Amino acid sequence: MAHPPLAPLHPMRPARHFRRALLSLSLLACGAVWAQQPPAAAPTPAGHxxxxxxxxxxxxxxxxxxxxxxxxxxxxxxxxxxxxxxxxxxxxxxxxxxxxxxxxxxxxxxxxxxxxxxxxxxxxxxxxxxxxxxxxxxxxxxxxx
The missing domain is CATH 3.30.70.930 (Alpha-Beta Plaits)
Structure with missing residues (x-):
């Protein structure tokens, strides 16, 4: 899966780009962990x-x-x-x-x-x-x- 390149850092807004990069890494990590897990069985409803x-x-x-x-x-x-x-x-x-x-x-x-x-x-x-x-x-x- 190809990801768009990050925009060049703006000298006045480095924190914004850093947060965007961290979010991208977090989402990639979550996706990788999720993809490795087998699908959960649907819960069975209780009677009440x-x-x-x-x-x-x-x-x-x-x-x-x-x-x-x-x-x-x-x-x-x-x-x-x-x-x-x-x-x-x-x-x-x-x-x-x-x-x-x-x-x-x-x-x-x-x-x-x-x-x-x-x-x-x-x-x-x-x-x-x-x-x-x-x-x-x-x-x-x-x-x-």
Whole structure:
């Protein structure tokens, strides 16, 4: 693989050229190490996943229905059949990873289909390497009356 020659050093900007040369060497070294390693096997999904999603559509709704686009996202979660808890700043969902991942995408898309001009989804996901894993109830039981 041929690399372009480095530009001649400028007397007033030697640090810039030095950083560029170091970056090039670092990238070459990383590429060489990566090429020597066999490809990793794809991880197998565990049987349980927790996710929290917060959708931030713009606008959040309409003049007649202030949270129309957010409500559309929550309706998709409710229709999923997965265990979920709606909170003020997001919704927690739990279930099999393949269903949770698909739901997260559908929730994001629901805000756009409801009429939002754009949307941002903030997603947190937790799962373990072993089947099972903590459930929402396990994590919050001691804080509930």
């Amino acid at each position: 996943m927790l996710a929290e999603i917060q959708v931030i559509p713009r606008p959040a709704g309409t003049a007649d229905d202030r949270y129309k686009h957010v409500d559309a996202a929550i309706a998709v979660i409710q229709a999923s059949g997965l265990r979920h808890e709606v909170h003020a700043l997001g919704t927690v969902v739990e279930g099999p990873p393949e269903k949770v991942w698909a739901l997260l995408q559908a929730v994001h898309q629901a805000t756009l289909e409801a009429g939002a001009e754009r949307t941002l989804s903030v997603i947190k996901v937790s799962s373990g390497a072993q089947a099972g894993g903590p459930r929402v109830e396990d994590l919050v039981r001691k804080f509930r009356p």
